Amino acid sequence: MNDAAPAPQVETIDDHARFVAWLRQVAPYVHAHRGRTFVVAFSGGLVEAGGLNRLVHDLSLLSAMGIRLVLVHGSRPQVQAQLVLKGVPARFHADVRITDSAALECAKEASGEIRLDIEAAFSQGLPATPMAHSKVRVVSGNFVTARPLGVIDGVDYALTGVVRKVDADAIKFTLANGAIVLLSPLGFSPTGEAFNLTMEDLACSVATAIKAEKLILLTETDGIRGADGELKSELSVQDAEAMLSAAAVKGDPAFNLKYAVKACKGGVARAHILPYSLDGGVLAELFTHDGVGTMVSPENLEKMREATPDDVGGVIKLIEPLEADGTLVKRPRELIEREIDRFVVLEHDGFIFGCAALYPFPREHMGELACLTVHPDYQGYGDGERLMKRIEQRARAAGITSLFVLTTRTAHFFIKRGFRPATVDDLPEARQNMYNWQRRSQVLLKQI
Ligand SMILES: CC(C)(COP(=O)(O)OP(=O)(O)OC[C@H]1O[C@@H](n2cnc3c(N)ncnc32)[C@H](O)[C@@H]1OP(=O)(O)O)[C@@H](O)C(=O)NCCC(=O)NCCS
Numbered sequence: 001m002n003d004a005a006p007a008p009q010v011e012t013i014d015d016h017a018r019f020v021a022w023l024r025q026v027a028p029y030v031h032a033h034r035g036r037t038f039v040v041a042f043s044g045g046l047v048e049a050g051g052l053n054r055l056v057h058d059l060s061l062l063s064a065m066g067i068r069l070v071l072v073h074g075s076r077p078q079v080q081a082q083l084v085l086k087g088v089p090a091r092f093h094a095d096v097r098i099t100d101s102a103a104l105e106c107a108k109e110a111s112g113e114i115r116l117d118i119e120a121a122f123s124q125g126l127p128a129t130p131m132a133h134s135k136v137r138v139v140s141g142n143f144v145t146a147r148p149l150g151v152i153d154g155v156d157y158a159l160t161g162v163v164r165k166v167d168a169d170a171i172k173f174t175l176a177n178g179a180i181v182l183l184s185p186l187g188f189s190p191t192g193e194a195f196n197l198t199m200e201d202l203a204c205s206v207a208t209a210i211k212a213e214k215l216i217l218l219t220e221t222d223g224i225r226g227a228d229g230e231l232k233s234e235l236s237v238q239d240a241e242a243m244l245s246a247a248a249v250k251g252d253p254a255f256n257l258k259y260a261v262k263a264c265k266g267g268v269a270r271a272h273i274l275p276y277s278l279d280g281g282v283l284a285e286l287f288t289h290d291g292v293g294t295m296v297s298p299e300n301l302e303k304m305r306e307a308t309p310d311d312v313g314g315v316i317k318l319i320e321p322l323e324a325d326g327t328l329v330k331r332p333r334e335l336i337e338r339e340i341d342r343f344v345v346l347e348h349d350g351f352i353f354g355c356a357a358l359y360p361f362p363r364e365h366m367g368e369l370a371c372l373t374v375h376p377d378y379q380g381y382g383d384g385e386r387l388m389k390r391i392e393q394r395a396r397a398a399g400i401t402s403l404f405v406l407t408t409r410t411a412h413f414f415i416k417r418g419f420r421p422a423t424v425d426d427l428p429e430a431r432q433n434m435y436n437w438q439r440r441s442q443v444l445l446k447q448i
Contacts, residue, residue, distance in 0.1 A: 025377060026287045028317070032350030033286065034066040037175060037210060039268075041203035042218040043074035046276035047114055055218070056121040057130040058282050059180070064134065068175040070206055071138075072183045073118065074199035074219075075110040082106035095255070096149070099159040099196040107196045111184035115140060118182060137179040143167045144202065146187025146195040161187055161195025163202055166209035175210075200259040208266030215263040215271040216282060221253045222275035223294035233290045237264045237298050260296040270349070271296045289348065289378065304390055307343035307355070312336055314352030315343060319373050327409055328371060329439065343371070344390050346383055353378050356387040358394050361428035367391075367400040368431065372410075388417060392448050403448050404431075406441035419444035 042055060063069055079097075083090050083106050091098040099107065122138050124131040146161035164187070174181050183206065185197040200217065207215040223231045224240070227248060235243075240261050243249050249257055253273070260271035274281045274293035285291040307315065315336060322328040339357070346354030353375040359368040369391050374383045395403050404427060405414055415421075422445035424435050435441075 028314075028351040028353075029287045029349070030065055033062075033213075035068070036213040037068040037070070038062070038214040038216060039070045039072065039203050039207040039210075039212045040216045040218065040282065041072040041074070041199050042276055043199060043220065044077045044079075044110070044114065045074070045220055046218060047073070047117065048077045049277065051276055051279075052117060053121050053124075054279055055276075055282070056118070056124075058280060060122065060131060060134045060136045061283070062286070063136055063180060070171060070175070070181040070183065070210070070212070071118070072185070072199055072203040072206065073111075073114050075107060075114055075185060078110035078114060079103070079106045082109055093155045093157070094153075096157065096198070097160055097196065098155070098157050101159065104159045104194060104196055107186065108194065111186055115182065115184055122180070138182050139174050139179040140182045140184070141170065141174075142188055143171050143181070143183060144187040144197075144206070146189060146197060148189075148195060159193075159195055161189075161197050163187060163197060163205035164189075166206050168209040171206065171210050200256065204259040204263045204266070207263050207268045207271075211267050213269045215260065215268050216285070217256050217260065217271070217273050218276040218281065219252065219256055219273070220275070220277075221256050221273055222277075223273055223292075224249055224253055224257055232294050235294055235296045237261055237296060240296050257294075257296070260294075264296055264298045269297065303347045304344060304354075304386060305347065307340050307345045309337070309340055311343070311345050311347075311352055312340055314347075315340070315345065315355050318352055318355055318375060319371060322373060328373065329406075329436065329441075331371075344387060344394070346374070346387065348378075354383050354387055356391050358391045358398075360395070360398055360400060361430060362399070364428040365399060365401045366428050367395040367398070367403050369395075369403050369405045372405075384413065385417065392446075396448055401447060402445055404443060404445045406435075406443055408439065408441050411442050411444060414444045414446075417446075419446040421445075 040059065046052065046055060059069060080090060083103060086102065086106065088102045097103065119138050122136045125134060126132060143166060144163055145165040147164040149157040149160045149162050171181050183202060185199050185202050187195050187197050189195065203215060203217065224235060226232055240257055244254060244257060256273045260273055263271045272285055272293055272295050274285055278292060281292050285293055316333065319328055323330045342357045342359060343355050345352050354373060356372040357370045359370055361367065369388065372384060372387055392403060405419060407414065422443045424432055424443055426445055427443060
């Protein structure tokens with residue numbers, strides 16, 4: 001820039017800084033999701049409400065990030081409209097449509113129309129729109145075999161069906177070739193008959209069959225709410241099942257939750273229930289810590305666990321900025337790789353956001369708590385203390401009786417948690433020899 005150039009507006013610098021900070025914040029999730037397979041199901045209500053184009057923009061962005069997508073659309077309001085148009089009465093039992101041959105024709109017409117709309121939306125490429133340069137291929141096909149739901153409680157559901165088999169290999173092959181797979185809620189029997197399926201059954205069966213990482217249900221339900229009316233941003237399968245059996249969730253949310261649980265039990269890592277009405281809901285759910293709907297997962301999502309060699313990259317990314325500003329002492333990368341089993345990590349949906357390490361000095365029954373770090377966006381929720389306690393447990397199990405920490409900026413955190421100031425002479429001899437007199441870290445010690 002030359003001297004005459006106008007000074008940038010403060011507002012511009014702020015905007016720039018916010019943008020960069022935001023992009024850096026989502027980066028770990030981009031890494032975590034790349035190459036994964038997500039099944040995204042959206043109800044016909046989204047199409048009816050005019051939300052298709054916006055959703056397609058978001059999905060093509062996910063596809064550009066290397067996420068493999070299977071889309072399943074619903075068609076309930078469209079089928080309803082066709083029935084009204086033809087003067088055919090709609091019949092339901094226990095909230096499930098009874099599909100006679102007239103209703104099946106309506107379902108086929110509705111699906112055909114929605115499918116074409118989706119394909120058209122993915123084919124847009126106007127310059128200066130989110131779809132410019134997107135080149136997304138969409139493939140549909142006879143991937144699903146169905147069977148009749150049958151007669152239940154004396155009610156014959158006729159051509160209403162359930163999924164019998166999914167051609168997982170064909171779907172995976174199509175995804176591996178870079179296309180998005182699009183499925184309509186119709187399945188075919190080996191005798192060539194068509195059956196009307198529910199979007200949720202189809203999406204859940206496909207997600208389970210292809211072992212997708214995520215099932216995302218975009219419906220009228222805005223997520224699952226507890227007894228106090230608060231939205232649950234995360235639910236374990238166990239808690240979700242307890243809510244269902246206590247009838248603490250009813251109607252559409254219960255229907256969605258039932259399939260979310262079924263998917264997780266069938267090996268899908270996470271199932272998300274989101275409102276389709278929220279513009280950008282899928283992106284917010286996938287790229288922010290709390291999301292916007294409810295995520296169901298087989299175990300508590302925030303996992304504290306022993307680190308594995310796969311975590312080296314995540315740990316380095318986490319501690320790098322703190323090494324750069326001098327909060328943590330710089331560790332050679334090979335050392336972290338070699339000593340990764342000394343670390344415990346906190347992981348959220350594939351993203352490492354906390355770590356700590358234990359370096360034992362067995363002869364002195366002492367151990368060093370090192371590298372305790374929680375990502376700045378997630379500090380203040382008790383995770384630092386949880387990591388510290390986990391290291392204490394590990395130390396006790398290894399016969400260590402006193403734990404020490406060397407810190408330049410975080411002494412009060414440790415003092416508040418039972419550490420006492422000590423001197424370099426109190427350290428094991430080997431550690432004294434390695435003490436960095438330039439850094440002049442404070443030594444804190446705790447009997448455990
Ligand atoms: C220290 C650290 C791990 C705490 O993580 P955290 O998840 O926020 O911890 P918790 O939620 O359990 O505890 C938060 C408490 O720590 C306090 N705290 C955080 N950083 C602190 C610091 N540098 N000095 C003193 N106290 C600090 C907070 O004020 C808060 O206090 P409160 O309990 O009175 O509310 C985190 O701040 C961090 O990663 N810091 C940078 C790395 C570092 O300094 N590590 C220690 C060197 S080994």
